[in-house]
Amino acid sequence: MNFDPVLIADRMTAMNAAGLWRDETIDVHFRRALADCPDKPAVVGYRDGQTEPVRLSYRELDRRVDLIARGLVALGVGRSDVVSFQLPNRWEFVALSLACARIGAAANPVMPIFRQHELSYMLDFAESKVFIVPAVFRKFDHAAMARELQPRLPHLKQVVVVDGDGEDSFDHVLMREDTQPISGPGIGSDDVSLLMYTSGTTGEPKGVMHTSNTLFSNLHAYIATMELSPSDIILGASPMAHLTGYGYLAMLPLILNSTTVLQEIWDAPRALEIVRDEGVTFSMASAAFVSDMCAAVEAGSPVSPQFTKFNCAGAPIPPVVVQRAWDLMGLSICSAWGMTECGAVTVTEPARALQKSGVSDGRALPGIEIRIVGADAAELPTGETGELLIRGSSLFAGYLKRPQLNGVTADGWFDTGDTAFQDSEGYIRINGRSKDIVIRGGENIPVVEIENLLYRHPSITTVAVVGYPDRRLGERVCAFVSLKPGSTLSFEEMTAYLDKQQVAKQYYPERLEIVEDLPRTPAGKLQKFKLREAAKSFGSGQ
Template sequence: MNFDPVLLADRMASMKAAGLWRDETIDVHFRRALENCPEKLAVVGYRDGQPEPVRLSYRELDRRVDLIARGLVALGVGRSDVVTFQLPNRWEFVALALACARIGAAANPVMPIFRQHELSYMLNFAESKVFVVPTVFRKFDHAAMARELQPSLPHLKQVVVVDGDGDDRFDRLLLREDTPPLLSGPGLAPDDVSLLMYTSGTTGEPKGVMHTSNTLFSNLHAYISTMELSPADIILGASPMAHLTGYGYLAMLPVLLNATTVLQEIWDAPRALQIVRDEGVTFSMASAAFVSDLCAAVEAGSPVSPQFAKFNCAGAPIPPVVIQRAWDIMGLTVCSAWGMTECGAVTVTEPARALEKSGVSDGRSLPGIEVRIVGPDGAELSAGETGELLIRGSSLFAGYLKRPRLNGVTTDGWFDTGDMAYQDGEGYIRINGRSKDIVIRGGENIPVVEIENLLYRHPSITTVAVVGYPDRRLGERVCAFVSLKPGCTFSFEDMTAYLDKQQVAKQYYPERIEIVEDLPRTPAGKLQKFKLREAARSFTVEQ
């Protein structure tokens, strides 16, 4: 595969001179762990239906990574080839990523929810040579789907099935003790594309984001420092590993730290709290929905662990009530963050300021990253003014695979995130919607995030999203999509009465409410407002 990472050249010299790009691959950090703490637990993997987790020390994980690397080479995988794996949060996921780096291949994790339509495009576009899947996961036969897809994919040489019983099973192809040793030669270089990850779908158009060791790890090092993490931390990996949150911060970051990651295959809050207590988990990262679930489980009687101290939420603004609730009932510090697949975590609220800032901001930029908020004319805006959020710096991706025209980076290195935001006097930003989320009704900009946050506080509501829908006279009107707590009701009249009490300008009231069971999200918890906008296009203006 010719990746053509066009966004690297202009940054290389300055980033390396500043010490932001350390020219270290994950294999360097892994071998460091083997020297420092070979018998320390690297991965603990909990699977549904299995009474005991898999426990792998760094030494045992290395043994399996070596076998998998040799197995991939035997299947014809080499430098710059793509290995796609559609796995839940299991030890095999972590080992495959490490094995790819060892032989210079690019890891391409894809979400377990994807089916033939998405996968046929992704595998063909990436020219994937090997596709690794579970046998059955969540009652879906992934092995049958992969075998069905293979004949239509000219680059795909081998399907590999974890827990399979055929000739394509994982242990036969990738864990054979008699596979010949690796051929001597260069492994992954720090500026090679190490990760290919498709965007999560909040815009509806998948793009292949390319990261190198330098772009990704510059972000992880800055994040470790800001979040005050150390080798003593035990990290819960419950957010999907095939999203950048899971891959970067829950699979790779523990290796950088020489720490331990504890994997939960299927999210279940009561079980997660039991795992947290049993394993001494200290930190995790996921969307705000995970924290809400944990709070509800504690209130229903699940155990609290005093060691579980920090949780980083990204994906959407966190309702302030969730932050305070987690602190009050679990002693859990919830830090806000904002980021993208294209750049990892860009802004983070440090733990010392979390109770004060996480409910009103999405943090401030990590070392090595600059943020800028500009108006329609490109001029930088003052504190408190909402505009387009631009970023540049060390963790910006290497470009979109085969689509350099979509990279969206200016000649001086600024990337248009597509998000709207404002900044306070201390440099903390607040995401104020996507540029496509802006609702302009009769020439008046509607403060979408402000209305959502107010509705979040209503005791009957669990989640809410405000979008516009077409109107011939005003251009747009406003609809609130709302999901409710069990046994609760909430009508249009309830909404207007509630907003009256909050003394909100009547011009900002939604003109329509839609009660839904749940809001559409990516597997990592990001709200898919484009789906709500599509649904709202059919609405009439009558209320």
């Protein structure tokens, strides 16, 4: 794969001179742990339905990473090849990420919710050579789906099944003792090490490219701001196939040489038991996770005095949730805002959490600049809402094969597609989107893609998908549609149609509104803001 990370060259000199790019890969940090604390727990993995977790020291994790890396090489995977894996939060996810770096390949984690529709595009576009899936997860047969997809994907040489028992099983293919030792170089600090898809307004997912330098510059700044240390024990419950999970719950603990505790299926009462039993001190996820834990504590789940910091991103956090978590658990909720393209951009420090997290999304991390500009691109005064632009060390390396969409100016500013205002202390508040997207429980819903699918329904003439407020998830999804004369469409018929399109169920609208016509300007432009206003009455409020 020719990644062509076009957004790297112009930044190299400045980022290196400022010490923001340290030219370190994950292997540097991992080998430090092997030298300093080889028997320290690296990964503790809790599986649904299993009473005892898998516990891997750094030494044992290294052994497994070496076998997996050798197994990938034996399959013909080399430098700049893409390895895709659709795994829940398990030790295999962490080990695969490390193994890819060890042989110079790019890791491409994809969400377990994706089905044939999304995966056929993603794997083909990335030219993925290997695809690793669980045999079954949440009662869905991922192995059967992957095997069905393989003949359609010319670049895909091997499907590998975790917990499988056939010739394509993880143990048989990637944990063999008879493969050859690794001899080639690993990932370079400016090589593309991570390919992660993000949903946007273009109708197709965009492949965000990150290098070790772009990703780790953000993690180092984040560690300092959140005051994390090797003694921290980090709960990884947010999906690791998002940048939140991959960067802050999988890679960050390895950089710290600390411990990550994985929970593969979110369950708040169980999470709080794990927090107590493992001495967890920190985690990061969407606000829905915090609301769930507060409810669980009120219902009798345990509180751990060591669990003191939680970083929330994905949607603004209601002040009542910040206060509630503090009152119930002594848990400081730190707000944050970021994107797959740049990681966490703004964060509220723990010391300011009670004061600022409910009314802001934090302020810029070291190495990142932000600007809020008006329609004329001039910077706006404090308190005025405008387009949010960012630039700095953690900005991505570009979109795979689609540099025309990079959206970066000649002087390095990236248009986030969000609107925001800034206070006198530099804290920002995201208060709108210029891009057409819905964020439900921290998950970006690909609005255009769902609309395009619904447009193909034989009863539908026009469709618009918008978000409406929900107290727990931030937003839910409503489809407004107008129908052909004489046609009818029920909510059940709509979801059955999306089932046939093999779309991730998490993308389905939760509400269907039949309207005579959609609101438009005199020039015919759809006025989605009117639909959003109408949809506000459906929600539970913020």
